[in-house]
Amino acid sequence: MSAFIHDDFLLQSDFAKRLYHNFAKELPIIDYHNHLSPKDIATNRxxxxxxxxxxxxxxxxxxxxxxxxxxxxxxxxxxxxxxxxxxxxxxxxxxxxxxxxxxxxxxxxxxxxxxxxxxxxxxxxxxxxxxxxxxxxxHSTIGLLQQQNVELLCTTDDPIDSLEYHNSIKSQTLSPKVLPTFRPDKAFGVVDAVSYNAYLSKLEEVTGNNIDDYDALLVALENRVDYFHQNGCRLADYGLEQIYHSTTADFNLDSLFQNVRNGKQLSVAQVQYFAGKVMLELSKMYHKRKWTQQFHVGAIRNNNKRLLSQLGPDTGFDSIGDFSHAVSISGYLNELDSTDQLAKTIIYNLNPADNEMIATMVGNFNDGTIRGKVQYGAAWWFLDQKDGMEKQLNTISSLGVLSTFVGMLTDSRSLLSFPRHEYFRRILCNLLGNDVVHGELPADEQWLGKIVSDICYHNAVNYFEFDN
The missing domain is CATH 1.10.2020.10 (uronate isomerase, domain 2, chain A)
Structure with a gap:
């Protein structure tokens, strides 16, 4: 009896097998979004x-x-x-x-x-x-990464992080390239004044400046954007229920900031307004430095309050939310585009009901300046499985341009998650192979093979420009 995971696992046609084995299997991995520990890599745990x-x-x-x-x-x-x-x-x-x-x-x-x-x-x-x-x-940390042919990975790092472990990794010749990603969610998370002020104290410490008004906050954040850029960062990332953008609210940003600094609770509308405005200013900073911004939207987190109190966040009590996104995403991207300050952007959705909306929305802001400038991101989290990947690939194929897609990522905290790239590559090759079998695509192995290798590796190399 052959092994369950065999050489042609998930590949249902001879053409799919050739695509995978000849054009995808041996490509290095660029994992441009994950939550691995830089310390574990730096110390080769x-x-x-x-x-x-x-x-x-x-x-x-x-x-x-x-x-x-x-x-x-x-x-x-x-x-x-x-x-x-x-x-x-x-x-x-x-x-x-x-x-x-x-x-x-x-x-x-x-x-x-x-x-x-x-x-x-x-x-x-x-x-x-x-x-x-x-x-x-x-089977050390670096050994495990080498086994999967990981060429480069991007961790997820808070603006206050010293990046000391990233600097340590640079000196290790055997390690894959490891770059930080700027994750500023806490910098505008004014839901809880006590937590926010504690965070700002840390931000003040790492920047050496008092953050006593809204403008000082932006100066401090740009200070950290510059620091991250000097240390190889070329991406930012957000984990949000929604992209916040309002065309009707009109609050004084410094007054909101002072209220929070004084321990006052803001309304939901004020919290979202403040977050959206800070995010817009950060987006302009990313554009200036030719970064890519990533938005992960649609998770409703910490649903089980009893177990949250016992175990803390990120322990398995998050799920798909049913938020409304179209108007706010359109407004947010349009405000940046109107002044030609829209950075390269990837949007990931957690609710599959949003697939078609996101895929068509991003197409509104591709302007011919950069190949695939605004992208519909890979199947994320609960959608990171065979059915979810196929739906994402079919949606981007039908409503966008599949050949510009920058491919898969792990978005994982587990060092053993890199076979998910193989899983994705097999699913992609099988999807295209089935189209050939059904006469929906020509049986041009070199042409389709190039598209496969671009999606699995080369598009990411060219899009993110990590060496610039």
Whole structure:
């Protein structure tokens, strides 16, 4: 019996197989958005066991385990790492048709050479083998990145970050290139005055300037944009419910700022107005430096307040929201475009109901100056699975220009998530291969192969201009 994850996994035609094996498989990976730890890379961390590298921080797995009735003790609790691994192994067979089933077996095979399906019965043997390999230099943090042919990755970093670990990584010849991404969400997060003022104190410390009015805030942020730029940053990123933009509200920005500084609670309209205005000023800074700005929109976070209080954020209690986006995105991009200050932009949606809207909205602001200047981003988070990827690819194909797409990313906190690039590449090649089989595309292997290799690698190289 052949392995479940075999050479032609997900490839349903001979043409798809040729596209994947000849044009996609061997390409390096540019992972331009993830949440990996720069410290782990800089110190070339050697993980003690498979639970630490595979299960810790992986809210996808945690959600599945909870759904299967597994006690929190074995998820984020005080069970031993070995006990947690065994509980996960017992869960895997019951994740059929969830992307975790494919991802988990891809990861076991690609990093550890384990082709067997993971079950409770072989958990002890798998745990032992993976742990033995993790003690070798081939399975250190950098070794694991090298195994997947990762050429460059971009982490997600707060404006107050010193970037000390990024600077350390630069001196390590074996490491892939690792660049920071500017994530300024906390710089305009005025929902809670106490938290915001505590954050501004840290921003004052790293910039050496008092932030006593709205203009001083913008000066401090530009100071950090410059610092990030000097350290190789070429992207910014946001994680938002919505892109905030208002054409009707008219608040005094410095008055709002002073109110927050004095500990006063702003209204929802004031919070969103303030956030939108700060974001617009940041967008102009990005345009000036030829950065790319990324907007991840549509998540409703921290839904389970009881478990949030026990476990904290980013532990598996976020979901798809049903926000209205079209008017605000249009207004935001149009305001920047009207003064020719619209940076390269990628918008990712979490609600699949927004696929067509986002795909057509971005097309309004492509002006012929840059290939694919404003992009509909890769299938994100809950959509980062076979069905979601196919829908995203079909939408961008039907309503945009697929050949300009800058391709896949992991958006992950897990060091073992890079086979998701392989997963995406197989799905892309299969989609095009099926079109050839059905007579919807000509069987021109070199032409379609070039489009595949561009989407998987070359478009990102040319679009982000990391070396400039």
């Amino acid at each position: 050697q993980y003690e066991n498979c639970t630490q590298v595979w299960l810790a921080g992986d809210h996808y797995k945690w959600r599945a385990m909870r759904a299967l009735g597994i006690n929190e003790k074995y998820i984020t609790g005080n069970a031993t790492d070995e006990e947690k691994f065994h509980k996960w192994a017992s869960a895997v067979p019951y994740t059929v048709r969830n992307p975790l089933y494919h991802w988990s077996h891809l990861e076991l095979q690609r990093y550890f050479g384990i082709a067997d399906l993971l079950t409770e019965s072989n958990a002890a043997a798998v745990y032992q083998k993976t742990n033995e390999l993790l003690q070798q230099s081939s």
